[in-house]
Amino acid sequence: MGAADVVPGVSGGTIAFISGIYEELITSINNVNVSLLNTLRKEGIKAFWTKLNGNFLLALLLGIGISVLSLAKLISWLMENKPVPLWSFFFGLVVASIILVGKEIKKWNLAAIIILILGATIAFYITKLPPSENSASLPYLFLSGALAICAMILPGISGAFILVLLGSYKTVLDAVHERDLKIVITVGLGAIFGLLSFAKLLKWMFTHYKNLTLALLTGFILGSLNKIWPWKEVLETKMFGEKIIAIKEQNISPFSFDGDPQLISAIILALLGFSLIFILEKLAAKK
Numbered sequence: 058m059g060a061a062d063v064v065p066g067v068s069g070g071t072i073a074f075i076s077g078i079y080e081e082l083i084t085s086i087n088n089v090n091v092s093l094l095n096t097l098r099k100e101g102i103k104a105f106w107t108k109l110n111g112n113f114l115l116a117l118l119l120g121i122g123i124s125v126l127s128l129a130k131l132i133s134w135l136m137e138n139k140p141v142p143l144w145s146f147f148f149g150l151v152v153a154s155i156i157l158v159g160k161e162i163k164k165w166n167l168a169a170i171i172i173l174i175l176g177a178t179i180a181f182y183i184t185k186l187p188p189s190e191n192s193a194s195l196p197y198l199f200l201s202g203a204l205a206i207c208a209m210i211l212p213g214i215s216g217a218f219i220l221v222l223l224g225s226y227k228t229v230l231d232a233v234h235e236r237d238l239k240i241v242i243t244v245g246l247g248a249i250f251g252l253l254s255f256a257k258l259l260k261w262m263f264t265h266y267k268n269l270t271l272a273l274l275t276g277f278i279l280g281s282l283n284k285i286w287p288w289k290e291v292l293e294t295k296m297f298g299e300k301i302i303a304i305k306e307q308n309i310s311p312f313s314f315d316g317d318p319q320l321i322s323a324i325i326l327a328l329l330g331f332s333l334i335f336i337l338e339k340l341a342a343k344k
Contacts, residue, residue, distance in 0.1 A: 058117070059124025062209050062216055063132045067147045067285065069121070071154045071212040071278060076337050080263060082117070082210070085110040086256035129233050141314075144287035145323035149330030151282060157338055158212060159275045162268055169272040176276020184284035186222050195243045201225035202247025207255040212274045218284060287323055288314045 058069035073079045088109055097105035106112075135143045162169060201223045209216030220226035225244075232240035262270040286308040293305035311318035 059121035060128050060132070061147075062121070063125055063129055064136070064143075064147060064217055067151065068209060068212055068216065068278075068281070070208075070210045070274075071151065071158075072337075073210070074212045074274070075154050075157045075334050076340075078113075078117070079212075081110070081113060083256050083259050083263065085114050086210075086252055087260045089253055125233065129230060133230060141287045141319045142322050142326050144285050146326040146330040148282065148285050148287060149327030149332075150334055151278060151285060151330075152327075153331040153334035154212065155275060155278050155282075157334060158271065158278060162271045162275065164268050169268060172269050172272040173276040173279070176273040177280035178276075180277045180280025181283050182280075183222070184218070184281060195239075197223075198225055198228065198240060198243045199247035199250075201229070202244035203251030203254075205244075206248035206251040210252065210255065210259070212278050283308065287311075288318060290315065 058072045061067045061072050062069040070079070073082050093105065093108060096108050132143075201220055204223065205216035205219045205225075207216075208219040217226060220229055228240065229244055231237070232244075259270075288309050288311045289306040290309045290313075291306050311320050311323070
């Protein structure tokens with residue numbers, strides 16, 4: 058999940074879903090409330106930790122944290138120097154995710170189809186939005202963290218891409234690289250606030266409208282494919298600090314690509330990403 062969340066266009070929520078931990082994650086987040094503090098005060102740490110599902114959350118957060126800290130620099134380098142192979146790998150991964158999440162929809166009817174199309178349209182529209190100017194204001198970074206975490210736990214909508222749209226991605230990534238605790242803590246507090254608020258809505262949706270919720274999430278993942286198509290033509294760029302960022306792109310055929318399309322390595326990595334999802338799903342099913 059941490060590796061996926063670093064890449065603008067890929068959602069950690071997708072990884073959580075296909076690895077079979079998504080609903081447990083949403084339920085565990087919803088356990089964090091005032092009654093949890095009462096449990097700690099009246100019944101002690103053991104009861105508190107059990108009600109929190111502490112072992113699960115600790116393992117998950119450690120995995121995400123280690124992955125983000127160790128892979129942020131590598132992912133940044135790959136995005137700048139090896140974009141086609143990187144996006145090909147994630148494209149294969151996301152295509153496989155659509156199949157797996159779609160399989161969970163137990164009843165296909167008109168409502169499910171409409172919701173799926175709506176989800177795909179929303180995600181596609183988000184991928185077409187231009188990024189904002191880079192901002193380092195702490196209140197703005199708090200808001201960015203809150204909105205990005207909501208996207209991160211939605212399969213198909215990338216939290217990192219939301220940070221790009223809000224103009225906070227470079228600030229946050231640089232803060233992680235440089236261990237700028239003030240910015241990291243501000244974004245982290247915003248993320249906690251957003252996570253606790255949004256998880257309640259997701260839990261309610263899964264409880265009352267599970268089939269339609271799954272259709273919506275499948276649509277989100279489908280619509281996100283536009284962002285991660287490996288071969289793009291840059292139509293417009295803009296300076297963000299000292300960096301030139303593409304703010305308008307269009308997807309093109311690899312045969313129309315200006316430069317080496319790296320077609321063989323792209324196909325191999327796309328198949329690898331596609332296969333990895335089914336391997337993860339098989340492992341999750343066994344456990």
